[in-house]
Amino acid sequence: MLQVITIDGVSGSGKSSTAKLLAKQLGFCHLDTGAMYRTHTLMAIRSGLKPDQYDELGRLAEKLDFSFSDAKELMVNGKPLPSEIRSPEISSHVSEYCKPHEVRKVMALQQRKLGLSKPCVAEGRDMATVVFPDARWKFYMTARPEVRAQRRVKELELAGHSVKYEEILRNLGERDDKDSNREHAPLKKAENAVEIDTSDLTMDQQVSTIANLVRSAP
Numbered sequence: 001m002l003q004v005i006t007i008d009g010v011s012g013s014g015k016s017s018t019a020k021l022l023a024k025q026l027g028f029c030h031l032d033t034g035a036m037y038r039t040h041t042l043m044a045i046r047s048g049l050k051p052d053q054y055d056e057l058g059r060l061a062e063k064l065d066f067s068f069s070d071a072k073e074l075m076v077n078g079k080p081l082p083s084e085i086r087s088p089e090i091s092s093h094v095s096e097y098c099k100p101h102e103v104r105k106v107m108a109l110q111q112r113k114l115g116l117s118k119p120c121v122a123e124g125r126d127m128a129t130v131v132f133p134d135a136r137w138k139f140y141m142t143a144r145p146e147v148r149a150q151r152r153v154k155e156l157e158l159a160g161h162s163v164k165y166e167e168i169l170r171n172l173g174e175r176d177d178k179d180s181n182r183e184h185a186p187l188k189k190a191e192n193a194v195e196i197d198t199s200d201l202t203m204d205q206q207v208s209t210i211a212n213l214v215r216s217a218p
């Protein structure tokens with residue numbers, strides 16, 4: 001079976017930090033597919049493309065060449081991913097831009113290629129259901145909306161953005177809705193994925209819960 005750990009789940013469930021730490025601990029690459037879609041959205045907006053320009057968005061996706069650095073982090077066209085991909089502006093637009101089939105099929109192919117090239121922790125929405133149905137370990141992370149919004153506020157404030165809790169809570173809810181109800185590759189728990197509710201877990205507990213399950217089911 002494929003040496004890939006998939007972590008799918010809603011925004012703010014702790015996927016990204018958990019995936020990053022878990023990858024470090026196990027010496028795996030960190031395949032942050034949300035960051036790939038965010039990079040595509042940033043480039044699309046910079047190029048003046050609208051979310052309904054499906055063919056142009058697909059062609060833009062083809063021009064983005066993702067790879068792993070020596071430090072096992074994602075790069076785009078040989079460079080680190082731009083920090084702007086985490087801005088509130090990109091967060092509020094990414095669900096629209098990542099929806100078209102023309103974009104998803106190109107990105108999924110790249111993700112699959114990266115996952116086949118090295119053992120990795122693949123984090124996203126459709127990792128277990130679409131991109132890596134043959135992954136060896138599958139996890140699905142959830143958390144209560146209020147907890148997720150508080151975490152996101154802290155994260156953004158630390159990164160120097162000034163944000164409002166209510167706005168973040170609303171943005172998370174809207175994104176969950178769009179990600180779960182879109183036509184292509186919606187957010188969905190795979191039947192054989194292990195569900196982990198992180199609402200009352202510390203980051204250390206989230207990472208060790210998954211690491212222990214991975215080690216006990218080699």
Ligand code: DC
Pocket residue numbers: 011033034035037038094095098123124125126127175179
């Ligand atoms: O995990 P994140 O918040 O960085 O993801 C950004 C957006 O990309 C989010 O709206 C869902 C979308 N996404 C997706 O549709 N499929 C993936 N595999 C990963 C992310």
